[in-house]
Amino acid sequence: MAIPTDFLHLLRLYSVRQNSPNVVIPDFADYLDKFARLHLQEAPGLEPFVGISPAETASRLRKLAAEEECGLAVSKDLRNRDMVFVPQFYLDRFRLFYKNILQNPEVPFPAYIELPRAFPRSLIREVSVEANFSEFAEETAEPSSAADCLIKIEFGASVPPLVFPDSLSPQKLLSLALDKIRLFLRKDESRDFICKRMMAVNPGKENAVREFVARFQSSPEKSAEIMQEGGDAYLFYNYLCAFIKQYILKKEEKT
Structure with a gap:
């Protein structure tokens, strides 16, 4: 893995390391200096950060905050320390x-x-x-x-x-959402409630409803394709989502 040399990238890594979006600038300057000395032989691009002072670090951060839409915000905390807010955290x-x-x-x-x-x-x-x-x-x-x-x-x-x-990606997000629906339907109580509601609004299609729910649960890789089939499958999917939403909202009202 390549050693990062970009100033903003290093700031981002440091905020994650500190587990905070609020970074003390002198501490970050010290980190930059140590990181640069440690990896200079592998990454010559780190040379500008060897011996970098808190004042120079603060100047770089103010310039970034003013010139780029990176969202950085430089300020002082209650202890009068120079700080930078790192939204990339x-x-x-x-x-x-x-x-x-x-x-x-x-x-x-x-x-x-x-x-x-x-x-x-x-x-x-x-x-x-x-x-x-x-x-x-x-x-x-x-x-x-x-x-x-x-x-x-x-x-x-x-x-x-x-x-x-x-x-x-939008496709991966959809896959995650479908996984959560399948997780919801694994519980017998939840699945039975949803199936009964879907059957009630689709009289005469009880077997089709059961088959749809079974396919949805048993074929994770084909769930998106099932949604796009049109006809009853598309209608059933809309009912499925609507009734799950109702079920969850009612449960939240009781808690």
Whole structure:
């Protein structure tokens, strides 16, 4: 793996290492100096950071904050220390959230309210389910491995927005959502409730409903294809999502 030499990249790595978006600039300067000395032979591009002072580090950070839409904010804390707010910390944090969801569907999607008010709007791309979601879902460009911004999907007043890093493709997001539906249907109580509701609004199609739910659960790799079949499958999928939403909202009202 190549040794990073980009100033902003190193700042981002340091904020993750400190597990905080608020970085003390003199501490970061000390980290830069030590990192550069340790890896200089492998990465000559680190030479400008050998012996870098807190003042020079602060100057670089102020220039970045003024010239680029990276969202950095330089300030002083209550102890009069020079600080920098690193919003990219949250990009990496959300990327880690979704990495965990890929490994375990029981991990909940992160909430939009986990972002601080200071998080810059320039690092959020807003997508509306009603207005432009279809165009977004059809994007086929391969996302970069490192997140550059967060995608915020607005569903409407009754459903909180979904936020995820742009390093996650729309297709992968859909796959994660379908995994969560399958996880919900694994519970006998949940599956039986949903099937009964779907059968009630589709009289005479009881067997078709059972077959649809069984296919949806048993063929994870074909779930998206089942949704796109049209006809009863498309109708059943809409009912499935609507009734799951009702079930969850009612359960939340009781707690």
